[in-house]
Structures are given as structure tokens and as C-alpha cells.
Amino acid sequence: MTASVEAPDQVIAGVASLVESVRTAYRGRAAAVEDAVACLLSRGHLLIEDVPGVGKTTLALALGKALGLAVQRLQFTPDTLPSDIVGLTVYNQKTQVFEFHPGPIFTPILLADEINRATPKTQAALLEAMNERAVSVDGQPRKLPEPFLVLATQNPVEYLGTYPLPESQLDRFLMKIALGYPDLEDEKRLLVSGGANKVLAAMRPAMDKSTLEEAQVATEQVRVAEKLLDYIMKIVQRTRATRDLLLGVSPRGAQGFFRAVQARALISGRGFATPDDVKRVAVPVLSHRVLATLPGSYDSGPSGQREREAIQRILDEIPVPL
Numbered sequence: 011m012t013a014s015v016e017a018p019d020q021v022i023a024g025v026a027s028l029v030e031s032v033r034t035a036y037r038g039r040a041a042a043v044e045d046a047v048a049c050l051l052s053r054g055h056l057l058i059e060d061v062p063g064v065g066k067t068t069l070a071l072a073l074g075k076a077l078g079l080a081v082q083r084l085q086f087t088p089d090t091l092p093s094d095i096v097g098l099t100v101y102n103q104k105t106q107v108f109e110f111h112p113g114p115i116f117t118p119i120l121l122a123d124e125i126n127r128a129t130p131k132t133q134a135a136l137l138e139a140m141n142e143r144a145v146s147v148d149g150q151p152r153k154l155p156e157p158f159l160v161l162a163t164q165n166p167v168e169y170l171g172t173y174p175l176p177e178s179q180l181d182r183f184l185m186k187i188a189l190g191y192p193d194l195e196d197e198k199r200l201l202v203s204g205g206a207n208k209v210l211a212a213m214r215p216a217m218d219k220s221t222l223e224e225a226q227v228a229t230e231q232v233r234v235a236e237k238l239l240d241y242i243m244k245i246v247q248r249t250r251a252t253r254d255l256l257l258g259v260s261p262r263g264a265q266g267f268f269r270a271v272q273a274r275a276l277i278s279g280r281g282f283a284t285p286d287d288v289k290r291v292a293v294p295v296l297s298h299r300v301l302a303t304l305p306g307s308y309d310s311g312p313s314g315q316r317e318r319e320a321i322q323r324i325l326d327e328i329p330v331p332l
Contacts, residue, residue, distance in 0.1 A: 021228045022279050024221045025051070028076055029277065031216035035072035035209040037196040038065045038189050045187050045294055046073055046161065048273040050222070051229040054184025054266060055140050055160040057125075057175075057298065059314075064189045066163040068206040070121040077222060078215035079157070082117035086128040092135035096145045110147060115139055118155050122162035126172045133179055136160065140182040157222060177257065177301070184266045185291070186298035186314070225276065232272035233282040237331040242268060242288060244328050249300050254320040257301035270295045285330045297321045 025047065032043045042058075046069060049056040058066050067083070074081035084095065097113035114120065115136075125133065139145050143154050162183070165172055180186070192200065203209060217225075234242075246267065250258030259267070274287040302316035 018224070018228065021221065021225050022276065022281075024217045025225055025277055026279065027216045031076040031213065032069070032072045035075070035206050035213060036065055036069045037200045037206070038069070038192045042069065042187060042189050044274075044277050045185050048270055048277060048291070049161075049184045050157060050159050051225055051273040051276060052184055052266070052269040053157070053226060054269070055162070055182060057180070057183040057186040058161070058163045058189060059166060059186060060163070060189045061166070064191060065206070066161075066189060067121060067123070068210070069189070070119060070161045071210055072206075072213065073159075073161070074119045075210055075213040076216045077118075077157075078218060079118040081119045081121060082114040083121040083123060084114045085123045086125050086132070088127060088129060090128045090132050092132055095132070095135045096139070096147055099148050108148075110152075112152075115145060116152075116154060118157055119159050119161060122160055124165060125162040126164040126175055128173065130173055130176065133173070133175060136162075137179060137182060157219075157226070177299075180298045181260055181262055183298065184270060185294040187294050228281075229269070229273045229276050232275045232280075234268070234272065235282070235331075238271075238283055238285065238288065239268075241285065241328070241331045242271065245288070245292060245296075245324055248324045248328065249296065249321070252320065252324065254303060254323070255300045255317075256303040257299075259296055259299050263296065263299040267291070267295050289325055289330075292325055293318050293321050 029043055029047055032047070033040060036043055046056055050073070058069075060066065070083075071081055084090075093113065095113050095115050097111050097116070099108045099110050101107075102109050122136065125136075139154060140160055143156070143158050144151050145154065146152070164175070191197075200206065243264070246259045246264045249255055270291040271283050271287045274291050275281070275283040278287070297314055297318040297320075300317050300320065302320055
């Protein structure tokens, strides 16, 4: 159980301002913005699976603008190489020394666009970076900037020319979500405003780096009662015992679940977590970390639909602590 330390009012106000600022540019579901901010507060990473044109790039750019941080976009293709991500060492004939040329991963926010179009070897180049927040080039470790957020997008697995991400790669993402289409009124306002590019160009930072660091520390200090911690662990353990799932949630997944619950509480303006926070983040945090045993999970319905349904059934079956 975490220490009982209330989140400072200025941190809570800063997080609310950050969410609202991103919402001015991204006109899709508010839940998607909150999930992206939750990943940032939890020092996690976000995977978005959806069709092109629904605002994945806009969400990443708006988050960077609202934080005053650089955003690098890397378009993954079948011929993308690991060196295209982490960089490479080149021999300088004038100085007669090897010089390191950093790749796009050396950025606070990396938009890894259509990550599942790259080969498994290239996808693996992100593993160390996402977990260790560092990369090794020619045997030499190099630290990545802080904060560091990978916001990756992928087309649904039914699309041609895609390579499904392995379980070890999926487990590095704190959340996996779908954006969906915006509401009618939001889309109308987007059309009248001239599109997201105009809004992005006019955006000013809503939170500076030091406040973000304070918010990340405050997230770790959000109070989680013992009964709520037991509730979280019951959900995790049920994924490992149910016949609906062949693969349950890993210990890394349980840690991410706990941290996402804390982040969700802070986004809601509280220094303590509630069962509603657990229910809100359970599906996006856990569904991509499990594997359904039922046949046809890859040939009927959207990608991961059976896994999401299995997590939802577990939530429905386990009593909520009072």
C-alpha cells in the first residue's frame, strides 16, 4: 500500500489543465485523452489500434504541444531497420573517430506510426527503450530523455501487410485503446474551425516539465486502500485461473494496472483511488496482456474483442469492495 500523501492542489489543477488543453485540438472521445495522460503520469506507453484518419497523430502532437515537448514521428514500413529507430555510429574521416548519430527515439514523445507494418526484428528495437528507457548501440548504453512516452499506432490485424506484435512487445505498453469516430457535434466544430492543424499551431504549453515531474511523483503517492489493493489482485489472479484465457496477466502487467489506477485517480482530481478507477482502466490495461482460449478470436470481430469481453466478465463477477 502506498503512503498516505495527498496530491498538491497545483498538481491536480495542472493535470486538469493538461487534459483540457489537449482536448482543444483532439476532438475525439475525452477518454482517449485521459488514457494518454494516464500513461504519461504512470511513465508508461500507449498503443492505439484504429483505422487511419481518426486523430492518432493529432493526439500525439497535441500532447507534445500542451507539454512544450518535442514530438518525433517515425513511419514504420517493412523496410524500416533498427538503426532507423535508435541511430547508428558512423566513422568520421576528418576526425578519424566514430561518431554516434542519434535516431528519432531520442525524443520525449515518439509517435511510432503503424508499428505493426515493421518486421519483428525492427519492432524488437523498441523493447529495451520502452522498458529500460535507454538503448544500446555498439555495446554502449545511452539514456533516453525524461519524460519518455512511446505513443504507437497500429492498423487492425486484419489489414494486409501487417506483422502482429509479439506478447513481449505488447506487455511493454501500459494501455491499448481504440479512438473510434468523434461525436457529431465535436466533428462539426472541427470542420468549422478549419481542422486540427490550425488549433495545433495556436496551442501554448499548459504544463511545464517540472510540474509534469511533480505530477508523476504525486501519481506514485496516490493512496490505495488495502481492500482496493486486494480487489486489484483478485482481478489479476482471476485472469490466470479462468478457463476463458490461455495467458493471464504478468507481474509487470499487475504493476502497470496498479500505477494506472493511481494515475486515473489523480486525473479525477483525487489523492486516493476508488473502485471506479479500477474498473475504468482494467480493460485498456489488461486486455492486450491476455490471450483468449476460445477459437475464432482472430477471425471474428475486432482485434482483441474476446480478450476485452473476458476482462469485462471478470469485472462483473468479482464483488466490488465497500
